[in-house]
Amino acid sequence: MSNEASVHEQSYLGAPHGLASWLLTKDHKRIAILYLISITIFFAVGGTFAAMIRAELVTPQGDLLSSDLYNKVFTLHGVIMIFFFLIPSIPATLGNFLLPIMIGAKDLAFPRINLLSWYIYVIGATVTLAAVFNGGVDTGWTFYTPYSSMSSNTSVTTAALGVFITGFSSILTGFNFIVTLHRMRAPGMTWFRLPLFVWAQYATSLVMILGTPVVAITVLLVAAERALHLGIFDPKIGGDPVLFQHLFWFYSHPAVYIMILPAMGVVSELVAAMSRKQIFGYSFVAFSSLAIAIIGFLVWGHHLFVSSQSIYAGLVFSIITMMVAVPSAVKTFNWTATMYKGAISWESPTFWIFGFMGLFLVGGLTGLFLGAMGLDIHLTDTYFVVAHFHYIMVGGGVMGFLGGLHFWWPKMTGKMYNETAGKIAAMLVFFGFNATFFPQFIVGYMGMPRRYHAYPPEFQFFNVLSSAGAVLLGIGYTMIVIYLIYSLIKGPKAPANPWGATGLEWKIPSPPITHNFSEMPVVTEEAYDYQHAPAPQRGVK
């Protein structure tokens, strides 16, 4: 007993030792690290495909890759970035690590299922990679029928099965979070004392458990069409290929909220902590997450304005799409108001918040262009859409993820990274990102369709700009990997609370002990009680 107890009092990183102790761990923090390593690998793979796309589009002729190869490259870029990086990014890493700690629990409700979700992710990823090496897949990440079911002669079935399998890892994560939040909160941790990051994870989990099964059955139907000739979406036997689009977007639009809601949660934490001030309008920020998750399920038809769906259906989807913009606006104003009369420290997490705010603003506002039906007719399936969703998913989602990673890195690893490097990387990524994707709005309005391997010469100027920006962006991302890994080796030891932030995770050592808390915490204060916050344990530069 005493021996076991001492193991639990040690840092989760150190005890027990050995590869097997990691691969068989039930500790949510270790599983978070496993996920972090996996998604970083896939981010690199997806990024390589992105680099190939940008290299091809420097010239209009389509002379670097063959058409078939180009089509596979953009498909794999999408499939890998969405299903293997963005969707698990914040929930499975930061969420997995922090959610139990933030609510005062020793672990998630189902630690074994948590580990299972990582293994399912790995199996799904392996199956998808098998498709890559078995000739690739060229349907676009959207798998639209009947191209995917009847026409393409690439490894669609394998890739679809990979996505199907990975979906269950996402379902299990969401399911674990929901049960944990309902049943594992420490005494005194009422719903309205939860950190906003936790609220955002809750909303995300709802989307995960309600949406993912639908895309699972949908891609399963595509696989069955190819393997068993079922023909549910086959127009030749009277099936409707557009039904696929409805089922697909019923998940895949809310899936965007799986990517952005957790990032919004991260920003809520960071804005308060870096301003050392109570978040402005706590309940509005919390409920706007739920509103986005719920309304987000009713807007999928805005992907189908030109797909021959009824125009009255289009009207309903358009008006609801316009409404879903409102809670995002509310959040943005609340973050801004939180900074008013704050005590804002200019440390690297702050730079990531600025980056997030700038890019998310553009991403969110350009959504209005696409929600307005008459304008969407012209813009849909052009580079305007490509730019818009990259501003949301990369500008918002990835900036939020990186911001969170910089903020909680000391807690997760017990090491501090180089501040200057952190700031430079944030700026490189911000400017590189804008250089890459802003020109795409312009070339999109000019009419350049997405998924084009070759294009008319008048679009070249903007494509060259975009590719040049991508170089900056690539340097920025590489830099982060380097200085974070360097910090593990040579970085100074992190104190328990480097930022002087509130929240249970900052009350325990960095890195945490295996069981998070040696005694069950009892919560007596509101969230973000910065009037009584402890001082930061490191100086402001």
Added chain:
Amino acid sequence: MSTPTTTRHPKLQEHFYNMDQQLEASTLGMWVFLVTEVMFFGGLFMAYIVYRHMYPHAWVEASHELNWQLGGLNTMVLIVSSLTMALAVRAAMLSEKKQQVFYLLTTMALGTVFLVVKFFEYKAKFEHHLVPGPHFNPALEQGMQIFFSLYFMMTGIHAAHMVIGLGIMTYIVINAAKGTYNAEYYGPVEVAGLYWHFVDIVWIFLFPLLYLLGRHGA
């Protein structure tokens, strides 16, 4: 709760504070899981609604190809198995080991009967060339082809759930025979029961929707 080390039940996992919390977590977990299952089948039901609306006559005709007597028999079998499952949970809560094992085995036997009947139904469809694929009867009307595609998808996924259910039951019955479950610790039996009832309920929707189209009145 303040003295967790002295009174910890051997089946209480480390990260829970007490048995009630553990039971509540696993029950809620199964409910949340069943919500995802509803959404999973929901995609298929959506396709069902769309195509039944598009091809009302073809669907009635295709439905008449199904054997409603066998479908009805299977419905009865599953309803009875839900009853025996509920009795098994009750027996666990009352710490009645023998009854637990008896009811669990009965439930499993009924589940197996269901799958055997299903097998013979599928076999008949193969013989009549009503299975999508290379042996499909090409003269079939378009809407009927889609009906059979969905029929096999829906009942096939349901049958897969039955097979998984039997696997879970095997695990439960072995532990029940060892006397693992009693009034203090019966969570796994209850959770397995929830799953079993859910799979039954899906069938209770599938049966009329697939077998009984246009059978009223005429």
Added chain:
Amino acid sequence: MSSTLPFFPPSASTVASDVDYLYFFILGVSAFFAVLVSVLVLVFAIKYRRNKPEDIGADIHGSLSLELLWTGIPFILAMVMFVWGAQVFFTLSKPPADSMDVFVVGKQWMWKVQHPEGVREINELHVPINRPVRLTMGSEDVIHDFFIPAFRVKMDVVPGKLTTMWFTATKAGEYHIFCAEYCGTKHSGMIGTVTAMEPQDYEAWLAGGRATGSAVQNGERLFSDLSCVTCHKADSTGRGPWLGGVFGSTVTLNDGRKVVADENYLRESIMNPQSKVVQGFQPIMPTFQGMVSEENLLQLIAYVKTLKPAEPAPAPAKK
């Protein structure tokens, strides 16, 4: 050609400027809010920069009136955008009655165009200016999308059904046609040129083209070649209903449902005849799936549209 700005597409149709105005409105609103929030964030970050590490911000928790304000204003603006967008959309989806009909068939990876007079072109579309043109489109294989950026119009071309779009070109010139829905290997090669011409130039072009029989004539030939005529007889004695005047009318089906006989209904009745049988008739018509191409279908429909109602009131068919 008529584009003078290197970063803006030419506006060469009646709806193009409607779309552009909406674009600039939303752009203006967006720019205002983007600048407002960015400036506030930067000003706060500088003005309230922390001096000592342990400094804390003011004890402010929120303000209901501010929350209502910044919920209400975005909501109202979003609704304005919705209504305006819907208006433009309705204009785009309702072709004027006097539109000229052109048929388009998409297949991997080309566009086949047929004019009512019979002139055909591939990856090209010649149209007169100042006259509404309505495209009726079908696909031979997968989903394509017909997109003319200069006209701000776009519509998916979906296998298994017919879709339509319309425009009125306003400026003579050559403009891009793009396939905007990913359709396989040569998706980016599925492009073409729309040539908008002065009406007299268009007439001259039509006259110079090699017409291979008008769409209606081709449809009439198919109607007899495929033996449609043996059942669909003008004197109402056939096993199928006479099709004169059926286009655009409301048809009562076997099960009492009523449907409007539009292009898609006619298409479905040829490809999948059992699904919507007219009241009083038996479901005996065979499917023509695989026997008629999308082009033939469009010709058949063009012919059926020209048929006149039968002279006497249609007697109920036997059996």
